[in-house]
Each structure stands twice: as C-alpha cells, then as structure tokens.
Amino acid sequence: MNDLTIAVIGVGARAPIAEHAVAAGATLVAAVDPDDRAADRAARWFGEVPVYRDIPELLRACPDLDAAIVTSPDHTHAEVSEQLLSAGVAVYLEKPLATTIEDADRVLAAAHASGAKLYIGHNMRHMHVVRLMREIIARGDIGEVTSIWCRHFVGHGGDFYFKDWHAERAKTTSLLLQKGAHDIDVIHWLAGGVTRQVVAMGDLTVYGRVDSRRDNGDRTMRDWFSLDNWPPLAQTDLNETIDVEDLSMVLMRLDNGVLASYQQCHYTPDYWRNYTVIGTEGRIENFGDSAGGVVRVWNKRTGYRPEGDQSYPIVGDDGGHGDADELTMTEFLRFVREGTPTDTDPVSAREAIAAGVAATRSLRTGSTPQNVPPVAPEIATYFATHQPAPPLPHH
Numbered sequence: 001m002n003d004l005t006i007a008v009i010g011v012g013a014r015a016p017i018a019e020h021a022v023a024a025g026a027t028l029v030a031a032v033d034p035d036d037r038a039a040d041r042a043a044r045w046f047g048e049v050p051v052y053r054d055i056p057e058l059l060r061a062c063p064d065l066d067a068a069i070v071t072s073p074d075h076t077h078a079e080v081s082e083q084l085l086s087a088g089v090a091v092y093l094e095k096p097l098a099t100t101i102e103d104a105d106r107v108l109a110a111a112h113a114s115g116a117k118l119y120i121g122h123n124m125r126h127m128h129v130v131r132l133m134r135e136i137i138a139r140g141d142i143g144e145v146t147s148i149w150c151r152h153f154v155g156h157g158g159d160f161y162f163k164d165w166h167a168e169r170a171k172t173t174s175l176l177l178q179k180g181a182h183d184i185d186v187i188h189w190l191a192g193g194v195t196r197q198v199v200a201m202g203d204l205t206v207y208g209r210v211d212s213r214r215d216n217g218d219r220t221m222r223d224w225f226s227l228d229n230w231p232p233l234a235q236t237d238l239n240e241t242i243d244v245e246d247l248s249m250v251l252m253r254l255d256n257g258v259l260a261s262y263q264q265c266h267y268t269p270d271y272w273r274n275y276t277v278i279g280t281e282g283r284i285e286n287f288g289d290s291a292g293g294v295v296r297v298w299n300k301r302t303g304y305r306p307e308g309d310q311s312y313p314i315v316g317d318d319g320g321h322g323d324a325d326e327l328t329m330t331e332f333l334r335f336v337r338e339g340t341p342t343d344t345d346p347v348s349a350r351e352a353i354a355a356g357v358a359a360t361r362s363l364r365t366g367s368t369p370q371n372v373p374p375v376a377p378e379i380a381t382y383f384a385t386h387q388p389a390p391p392l393p394h395h
Contacts, residue, residue, distance in 0.1 A: 004333060005029045005065055007058055008046070009080055010072025011038040013221040014094055016045050017121075018069045020329035021092075029065070032058050033072075037218065055083040065089050067117075067336050069329075074178060075171040078103035081118070085110040090117035090336045092329070096181040097349040099173040101357050101373065104350045108375065111346065112382050119332040119342065120349035124182045125189060126327040128316045129289045133190060133277060136284055136312070141297055143281030148187050148260040152273045154179060157246065157266025158235045159225045162207045163216050167239040176202060176248040176264060176363070177356030183262055183273060184252075185352040190277055193256035194348075195355035196372050200363035202248030206267050212236040232267035250359040282309075290317040339386065347375055347383045 007030040008018040015031075022028050031042045031051045039051045052058045059065070067090040070080055078098045081091050085107070097120050098104040111118035124130055137145060154160070161179065165171040172178040188194050214237040216224065229235055246266040253259055272293075276285045282299030285308075296308030316323040334340045351372075358370040374380075382388075 004067060004336065005062070006067045006069060007031060007062065007065055008042075009033075009055070009068050009070045009084075010076070011035070011041045011045075011051070012071060012073070014071040015041070017071065017094075017325050017329060018046065020326045021069060021333060022046075023326075024330050024333050026067070026333060030058055030062055035217075041220070055080060059083075059087050059089075067092065067333075070094060073165050073171055074099050075165075078106050081107045082110040085114050085116045085118060088114055088116050090119075092119050092121060092332045094121045095185075095349060096178055096356070097346065097353050099171070099177065099353075101350075101354045104353045105375065105379070108346055108350060108379050108383070111387065112379055115387075117336050117387055118346050119335055120344055120346050121328055121332075122182065122185050122344045122349055122352075123324040123328040124186050125343045126324040126331070127289070128323075129286050129293065129295065129314045130186055130189070132295050132312055132314065133275065133284055133286065136295065136297060137190060137277065137279070140281075141299060141310075142277065142279030142283055145191055145258055145277060145279050147258060147278040148191055149276040149278075150183050150187060150260075150262045150273060152179070152183055152262070152264045153268035153270050154264060154266045155268045155271030156225070158207065158232055158238070159229055160221060161244075161266060162235070162238050162242060162246070163214075163224055164221065164239055167207075167242040167244055169243050172244060173357060174202075174248070174360040175244050175246070175266065176200065176250065176359050177353060180248070180250075180262060180264055180356050180359075181349070181352045183264075184355050185348055186275070187252070187260045187262065188254070188348060188351060190275070191254055191256065191258040191260065193254035193258050194351040194372075195252040195260070195358075196255045196374075197253040197369060198250050198355060198359045198362055198372065199367055199369045200248065200250035200359040201367050202245035202363040204242065204245050205247045206232050207235070207238060207242055207246050209233060210235050210238050213238050213240045215240055230269070245363065248359075248363060250355075250362070252355060252359075286314070288314060291315055339388075341386045345383055345386075347380055350375055
C-alpha cells in the first residue's frame with residue numbers, strides 16, 4: 001500500500017487520523033482547508049505539505065490523487081465527498097456521513113455512479129467492546145436478541161460539542177445525529193437490523209444557561225479541552241450560537257422487530273457508554289468501554305448478582321477509540337488497494353444518519369412518531385456487494 005497518495009480535507013481536530021494512513025505506508029501529498037491558519041496546523045501535524053483552499057484547486061494540483069481523508073465539518077461532508085468521488089478519488093469520510101438524509105443519499109449515489117471507493121469512518125465497529133459483544137451474541141449465549149439499551153454519558157460534551165460549530169443546528173442537525181450516529185450504528189450492528197420507526201424527546205437543559213460565549217474560530221478543540229472545565233454551568237467561551245439539545249433520548253423499532261433505546265447527556269462527570277443487550281436466553285452489559293472494562297453475561301435465573309455468570313475483559317482502546325482509528329484506517333487502505341470487504345459500510349452509515357434525522361424531527365415536534373425511509377434498492381445492492389468496481393491499478 002505504499003504507493004497510495006492521499007490528501008486530508010479539513011485540518012481540524014480529527015485531521016491527525018491521517019497519521020495512521022502515513023504509518024501504514026500511504027504518502028500524504030496535500031491538505032485542503034480554507035482557513036488561513038490551517039497551514040500552521042498542517043505543518044505541526046504532518047510536516048511540510050501544500051495546503052489548498054478547496055477541492056477543485058486540489059484536483060488541479062494533484063490529478064493522480066488516489067484517496068482523500070475527509071475530516072471537514074459535518075455540513076460540508078456531502079459537497080466535498082461528491083466532488084472527490086465524481087473525480088474518481090476514493091474517500092474515507094469521517095462520520096457522520098452527512099447531516100441530512102438527502103445529502104447522505106447524494107454521497108451514496110455519487111459513489112455508485114463513479115465507482116470510486118467510499119468508506120465511512122465508523123471506528124466503533126473496530127472497538128473491542130463492540131466486537132466482543134458481537135462475538136457473545138453470535139455464539140448464542142443470550143439467545144435471540146430482542147432489545148438493546150444504550151446510555152451515553154458524554155462527560156466531555158461541553159468541550160467537544162458546545163464551543164464550536166457542533167452547537168449549531170445548521171451545521172450538525174443535532175447531536176442526537178452527530179454524536180448518536182456511532183451508537184445507533186452499533187445498535188443496528190448488534191441487533192442485525194435497522195431502524196424504521198422512532199419517537200424521541202430532548203432539550204437544551206444546561207449549556208443554554210451559560211452566558212460566557214466566544215467565537216472560537218481561531219482555535220480547535222485541542223486548544224481548549226481540559227478536565228478542569230467543571231462543573232458544566234461554570235464552562236466558559238461556549239459557542240456564540242447554541243441551539244442543539246444537550247440531553248436527548250430516542251426509542252427505536254427495527255425492521256426485524258428488535259426494540260432499542262438510546263440516551264445521551266453532554267454534561268455528566270464521567271465519559272463512557274453502556275450497552276445492555278437482552279435476548280431470549282440472557283443478557284449482556286458492558287462496564288467501561290475501553291481497556292480495563294468488562295462485558296458481563298447473565299444467562300441463569302437469579303436475583304441481584306452484579307458479577308454475572310461470565311465476565312470477559314475489554315482490551316485495547318486505552319485512550320478511547322485510538323486503536324480503533326488505526327484499525328479503521330488500515331481497513332480503508334486495504335479496501336482501496338484490494339477491494340477487500342470491510343466491516344463498515346456506507347448504507348449502514350446512512351441508516352444511522354436517517355434514524356438520527358427522524359429522531360431529531362420527532363423530539364422537535366412534540367415527540368411525534370417518525371418513519372425512517374429506506375435507501376434505494378439499487379444503491380443497497382451495490383454496497384451490499386462491497387462496491388464491485390475494479391480496484392485501483394498499481395502504479
């Protein structure tokens with residue numbers, strides 16, 4: 001894979017994931033970002049690489065570019081990816097796929113029309129906690145899955161999502177979509193189905209009361225993040241506009257009959273996610289979601305017994321999903337070069353987006369039930385067969 005040339009699009013907080021591609025042998029030849037300060041960040045992270053202001057300029061300068069890693073703000077994902085895919089450039093697109101169902105479908109259609117490889121960075125499919133739970137389910141240890149509950153304690157929410165564009169509906173739709181896309185995708189993967197009906201509640205309960213506001217366009221999240229930013233109402237320098245919810249919950253009915261729920265809070269003191277998967281013959285639950293945590297199984301009738309019947313250690317992901325980032329990027333590069341099937345797929349990413357969009361519509365319209373539209377059949381077939389365009393020729 002050492003003959004692949006890549007560019008990184010959007011030199012912000014997630015851009016350093018491109019370092020995993022370089023470590024795997026790809027050559028980073030350019031970056032794209034309209035911000036005048038992006039060149040300094042690119043030099044700090046990647047060394048001396050040219051930084052272009054937009055995709056057309058990049059494509060003129062690098063006509064033989066093999067792949068691009070898109071880490072630009074969410075609301076730009078569709079336009080940026082469509083331009084790259086239409087030019088025949090393979091795309092690693094950081095989740096979420098897009099901020100609307102229509103934009104997500106545009107990206108899928110562009111990949112289908114061009115044959116250029118599309119990969120969505122749902123790195124949680126490579127987190128050991130998720131893969132371990134899938135293994136336990138696949139063995140039949142809890143029987144047939146009937147329900148999944150997920151609680152997400154977003155302890156770093158104030159720093160991660162309320163000091164920049166993430167706090168604005170116009171750029172994220174909602175954090176139930178932006179942040180929830182990870183967990184909705186995991187719920188779908190563990191359940192073996194996708195959401196077709198939702199009902200949700202949510203509100204801006206805390207951060208809307210913080211008066212300290214600032215335009216943080218001159219900084220990135222790595223500049224302001226600190227565990228000392230506590231308690232939530234004492235936060236400073238929040239984004240000037242905040243109109244997304246900081247507390248959300250959604251109920252989901254999947255196409256295979258599984259019922260699921262997802263709860264998200266952006267001002268808890270601790271930061272982790274807890275999944276409970278219930279089946280016809282038992283249940284599993286994780287305590288911690290990275291190294292040092294455990295997944296426990298109950299499959300005998302009992303009273304309160306917190307240790308469960310079996311306990312399996314979670315390994316890897318010492319610093320969050322850093323290990324999963326590396327595995328995800330390696331899978332993308334192999335997919336581009338060899339066409340190898342992947343554990344992530346764009347239609348699943350689209351289904352997570354669609355559920356998040358519908359849930360957002362529900363919570364903002366008095367918790368009215370919403371149906372989630374399916375993807376077009378020909379698009380579903382194309383991606384289900386792993387994008388059967390020929391792999392890149394060797395240079």
